[in-house]
Amino acid sequence: xxxxxxxxxxxxxxxxxxxxxxxxxxxxxxxxxxxxxxxxxxxxxxxxxxxxxxxxxxxxxxxxxxxxxxxxxxxxxxxxxxxxxxxxxxxxxxxxxxxxxxxxxxxxxxxxxxxxxxxxxxxxxxxxxxxxxxxxxxxxxxxxxxxxxxxxxxxxxxxxxxxxxxxxxxxxxxxxxxxxxxxxxxxxxxxxxxxxxxxxxxxxxxxxxxxxxxxxxxxxxxxxxxxxxxxxxxxxxxxxxxxxxxxxxxxxxxxxxxxxxxxxxxxxxxxxxxxxxxxxxxxxxxxxxxxxxxxxxxxxxxxxxxxxxxxxxxxxxxxxxxxxxxxxxxxxxxxxxxxxxxxxxxx
Numbered sequence: 001x002x003x004x005x006x007x008x009x010x011x012x013x014x015x016x017x018x019x020x021x022x023x024x025x026x027x028x029x030x031x032x033x034x035x036x037x038x039x040x041x042x043x044x045x046x047x048x049x050x051x052x053x054x055x056x057x058x059x060x061x062x063x064x065x066x067x068x069x070x071x072x073x074x075x076x077x078x079x080x081x082x083x084x085x086x087x088x089x090x091x092x093x094x095x096x097x098x099x100x101x102x103x104x105x106x107x108x109x110x111x112x113x114x115x116x117x118x119x120x121x122x123x124x125x126x127x128x129x130x131x132x133x134x135x136x137x138x139x140x141x142x143x144x145x146x147x148x149x150x151x152x153x154x155x156x157x158x159x160x161x162x163x164x165x166x167x168x169x170x171x172x173x174x175x176x177x178x179x180x181x182x183x184x185x186x187x188x189x190x191x192x193x194x195x196x197x198x199x200x201x202x203x204x205x206x207x208x209x210x211x212x213x214x215x216x217x218x219x220x221x222x223x224x225x226x227x228x229x230x231x232x233x234x235x236x237x238x239x240x241x242x243x244x245x246x247x248x249x250x251x252x253x254x255x256x257x258x259x260x261x262x263x264x265x266x267x268x269x270x271x272x273x274x275x276x277x278x279x280x281x282x283x284x285x286x287x288x289x290x291x292x293x294x295x296x297x298x299x300x301x302x303x304x305x306x307x308x309x310x311x312x313x314x315x316x317x318x319x320x321x322x323x324x325x326x327x328x329x330x331x332x333x334x335x336x337x338x339x340x341x342x343x344x345x346x347x
Contacts, residue, residue: 017112022142031140035118039125044101046138054101057160062097064088065156071345073120073150076190077206080153080331081124083281083347086210087232088157093212094228094284096167096219097159099131104138105154105339108165110145120151131210133157164223169246171226173240176291176315178251181284181300182207182308183259184236188278188343189267202264209282214303221299222292229285232347237335238277239285240323251323253313253335277338287315 020027028132037046044052064090073080085102092099097214104124108117115239128135186207193204211230222248223274227247231239244251260268260275282305293311300306318324 004025015114016110016313017110017114017142019110019142019329020146022108022140028072028140031114035114035121036138036140039250040104040128040135041123042134042136044134045138051099051139051144052103054136054158056100056158057253058161062095062159062161062178063093063156064091064095066091067152067154068347069149069152069345070191070347071115071149072191072194075194075201075206077187078149078208078281079123080278081120081122082127083119083208084153084155085127085131085133085135086122086156086208087281087347089133089210089212090281091277092157092159093160093210094167094230095159096165096215097161098216099133099157099159099212101136101158102133103126103154103156104135106138106140107148107152107154108140108142108149109148110142112150117151127210140333147149152338165225165259167225167228169227169229169243170247172243172247172287173226173253173289174249174315174317175290176226176287177290177311178240178253178290178313178315179284179286179293179300180213180236180312181286181306182233182282183261183264184280184283185229185260185264185275185278187281188235188346189264191279191346192271192343205268206281207235207280209305211282211284211305214300214305215284217299217303218286218296222288222296224290224292225286225296227287231280231285233279235275235277235279236283236285236339237274237323238337239336240335241287243287244323245321247315248320248335249337250316250319250321251313252316252318253323253325255325255327257310257312259308259310266311273342276335277342279343281347290314
């Protein structure tokens with residue numbers, strides 16, 4: 001009698017992500033049950049259908065999507081997971097929407113640590129909880145070693161715009177005040193100094209945060225705010241230029257009013273980068289009628305995310321489509337768009 005060799009029992013416990021985790025079989029199910037579902041489960045996601053069936057309140061729906069490839073994936077002040085949640089929440093909120101639901105798609109490199117993946121998922125769950133949103137659907141793909149750098153995340157978001165709110169880059173009018181919610185360049189320099197191994201007396205920490213709560217309170221007191229943007233890639237310089245061009249107006253700002261942390265300024269000088277061109281992930285640029293500026297500023301300063309808020313300039317009829325800054329020396333210079341990607345993979 002021929003004795004057939006016994007098939008070895010499949011290995012189900014791994015310390016790193018395997019290609020089989022993305023194949024849709026038992027390991028895929030194990031990944032969901034071990035890493036994802038314990039932390040981000042909710043009534044919509046728990047069904048594990050191919051789609052989430054959502055309930056939306058009346059109103060215009062805002063929808064956004066973004067992909068996150070930041071390197072390193074753990075940085076002072078956050079993780080790629082927190083960044084993905086907060087970035088999408090903020091993109092909805094600056095349009096006047098109350099963020100409600102997110103999707104999350106993961107592209108994971110074979111061999112990535114499962115413990116690190118779970119840490120990132122936990123950080124996403126906590127960020128979503130703080131922002132008052134639910135991650136209701138998602139996807140996981142695994143690619144071969146070297147075909148992506150550790151982990152990429154795509155998040156999409158849905159929110160509902162409150163009645164009577166009309167925020168747009170095209171709404172700026174001469175006389176508007178330009179408000180900045182706090183110090184510039186924190187996120188970009190946190191990534192760059194961490195990436196390059198630079199050290200300063202005070203560690204630079206990312207400003208990664210969800211701004212939806214602060215924005216909702218601002219709209220409560222001034223629903224006619226003209227425009228809001230979060231100055232991410234390209235920094236405050238890119239955001240102000242986009243506002244000026246879209247509305248066909250000029251923007252005048254004052255260098256002495258723009259808050260920059262000493263360690264961020266030092267890092268920028270060392271690397272030859274203008275802080276106004278550096279990405280932020282928890283800051284807000286607001287254009288509001290001058291009559292409402294003081295009230296909006298007071299509300300912003302009541303939140304941790306806006307405690308350093310300040311008026312940095314105004315909208316003018318001069319030099320339409322351009323941003324001009326009065327320097328600390330009393331001269332003027334044009335603040336242009338960055339020529340290229342100064343800080344790649346910053347978000």
